[in-house]
Amino acid sequence: MILYENENLKQQKLKDVTGKTLAASEVFSKFIKALKDHLLTQIIEKGKTIKPHEIRWVLTVPTIWTDASKQFMRKCAQQAGIDEEKLVIALEPEAASIFCQYQEDKRASNERSLLNRTGQKYMIIDLGGGTADITIHETLTKSDDKFPLLKELHHAIGDDCGGTQVDNAFMEVLGEILGQKLIKLMKKKQPSAYLELLREFETVKRREIANKNNLRIPLVTINELIEELEEDNIDNKIKVSKYKTQIKRNRETFCIDAELMKSFFKPTIDRIVSLVKDTSKIKAIRDVSLFLLVGGFSECKHVLHALKEALPNKTFIVPEEAGLSVLKGAVIFGHKTGIIGSRFMIYSYGTKVFEPFDPELHEMSRKKKAGGRYICPKIFDFIVMKNDSVPVGTTIKREYVTDEPQQNFMDLDLYKSDSGLTKYIDEEGCYRVCKATIDIPDPSDEQRTVEVEYYFGDTEIRMTAVETDSGKSCKTFWKFI
Numbered sequence: 001m002i003l004y005e006n007e008n009l010k011q012q013k014l015k016d017v018t019g020k021t022l023a024a025s026e027v028f029s030k031f032i033k034a035l036k037d038h039l040l041t042q043i044i045e046k047g048k049t050i051k052p053h054e055i056r057w058v059l060t061v062p063t064i065w066t067d068a069s070k071q072f073m074r075k076c077a078q079q080a081g082i083d084e085e086k087l088v089i090a091l092e093p094e095a096a097s098i099f100c101q102y103q104e105d106k107r108a109s110n111e112r113s114l115l116n117r118t119g120q121k122y123m124i125i126d127l128g129g130g131t132a133d134i135t136i137h138e139t140l141t142k143s144d145d146k147f148p149l150l151k152e153l154h155h156a157i158g159d160d161c162g163g164t165q166v167d168n169a170f171m172e173v174l175g176e177i178l179g180q181k182l183i184k185l186m187k188k189k190q191p192s193a194y195l196e197l198l199r200e201f202e203t204v205k206r207r208e209i210a211n212k213n214n215l216r217i218p219l220v221t222i223n224e225l226i227e228e229l230e231e232d233n234i235d236n237k238i239k240v241s242k243y244k245t246q247i248k249r250n251r252e253t254f255c256i257d258a259e260l261m262k263s264f265f266k267p268t269i270d271r272i273v274s275l276v277k278d279t280s281k282i283k284a285i286r287d288v289s290l291f292l293l294v295g296g297f298s299e300c301k302h303v304l305h306a307l308k309e310a311l312p313n314k315t316f317i318v319p320e321e322a323g324l325s326v327l328k329g330a331v332i333f334g335h336k337t338g339i340i341g342s343r344f345m346i347y348s349y350g351t352k353v354f355e356p357f358d359p360e361l362h363e364m365s366r367k368k369k370a371g372g373r374y375i376c377p378k379i380f381d382f383i384v385m386k387n388d389s390v391p392v393g394t395t396i397k398r399e400y401v402t403d404e405p406q407q408n409f410m411d412l413d414l415y416k417s418d419s420g421l422t423k424y425i426d427e428e429g430c431y432r433v434c435k436a437t438i439d440i441p442d443p444s445d446e447q448r449t450v451e452v453e454y455y456f457g458d459t460e461i462r463m464t465a466v467e468t469d470s471g472k473s474c475k476t477f478w479k480f481i
Contacts, residue, residue, distance in 0.1 A: 019187070019188060025079065028076040029076040029080045032082070052083075056088060057087050058087075058088045058331065058334040060095055060327075060330050062126075062131045062133050063093055063094070063156035064131060064156055064157070064158035064159075066433075067416075068481055070460055071460075071480045074087060074460075091459050092128070092295070093134070093135040093156070094329070095325070095327075095328075095332075096124055096329050097124045098150070098329040099326070099329030099332060101115055102329075103319065114290060115139060117139060118141050118148070121136065121138045121153060122288060122291065123136050123280075123288050124292045124294060125276060125294070127162060127296070128163070128297060129163050129297065131159065131161070132158055132159055132272050134157045134275065134279050136153040136279075136285050137153065149340075149341045150340050151340075152343045154285055154344055154387075155344035157275065159271060161275065162268075163202075163205070163296060163300070165268040166264050167198060169265075169268075170201055170264045173260070173264070179237070182225050185228070186222075189225070190221045193218040201215060205302075206300050207301065208302075209261050209301070209302050210258065213258070214254070215253065215254045215255075216253055217254055243260065245257075269303060272303070273310045273311075276291075276307065289314050289315060290314070291311070295322065298318055298323075299323055342389050343390060343457055344388065344389050344390070345388045345390055347386050347417060348384065348417040348420055349414060349416050349417075349433075349456070349461070350382045350415055350417070351383065351398065352379070352381070354375045355376050355379055357374040357375055357376045361376075378424050378425050378426055380423060380425050382422075383396050386419065391457050392457040392458055393455070393458065394455070395455055397451055397452070397454075399449055399450070399451050400450050401447050401450075402447055402450075405446075406445060407443060408440050409439050411436070411437055412438060412452065413435055414432070414436065414461075414478075415431065416433045417431075433481055434461075434480045436477065436478040438450055438452070438476050440467065441472045442470065442472075448467060449467070450467055450468065451466050464476060
């Protein structure tokens, strides 16, 4: 979620369980490099002759991530040694949807037959560790390779209500029982024990919630830390806590009762249910009754029960190995990037322009004098509009002219707005999201015209530029903010 919430990703630091910090770009690039190197090693060990430049790499991100977050991940992949031209960004709920369309196992045959029907509409609810992402698809007629194409019916919706919030709720209670001082010391001195405890809870939270839920704890480590801190023993800590009737210890196991276990889930599940219900009320998708649950957190039985109880008239499908559906779907997407036929715009996008002042069109307070005439500056010039359905590969052209002789570059700002009615770039809800610099080839004293081509409808926004008189391509550098 840090990549989703933070505006200054270049300066962002990440903290590990011991409290040490490292630049986010270094963490992600090293992680991607480790995966890349592992794959290349496996290829060599298996005697394959695949070369790195023959591989298309697919990097998955949550749908609700910003353009800046996607660009950040792309740069991390480049730092990891992946060729930019060989890298594809896939949106996680889309990848999961594609996987479910392609399932081949017998158990999935009925599910696939439902999803494969021409005209079938369904909601993909991708429940991960940090986020819940929702995308709505419609199955179109089959393409030439006999597989269906998919159409997005509404722009993606999401929130930060993933499985890690449940983990945090559990650790908060554990800290109340054992003491936050002990938990902090465990993180610092015994991080492997702390992470093993989280992994154990991850296993437990995926099961059906029973009257008694057994959780294995690192008892030896806890006792060592208690001795170091000169604190009361673990059983006495439990007895004096407000959870003494809800948690019991049996050797190296905590027995957690059903109500306490459910309380860990409740805030997160309430937000997920609210998000799904609100999405279901959107006019364009009210008739969608088939819901597809994917992502690691969807494997928690309690989440499925809560959604079924809140939405009894909906059909829920949880594919086999739901936690791997994004990974497997991303592989398919890497081979068939055109399987998603169109996407809805989450925002309006445009540039800043000025126009001759017209009192019938412009606010009087915006009237400015420039070069002997009156103009209206800071006008939001729409390129695409929020909620537009944009076919994949859509290109939109705009022309821009130089301001002075011998101008060798041009700066261009891209803005986004959460409204389809924005008139000016300084209105509330309108933000600058990209700064582009376009090199002008062969500068001259004459005014030069540059044609910029914007690419929308894909998983990322792109742009290219050409100097119109010469037809020469312009080097274009853009940075999302």
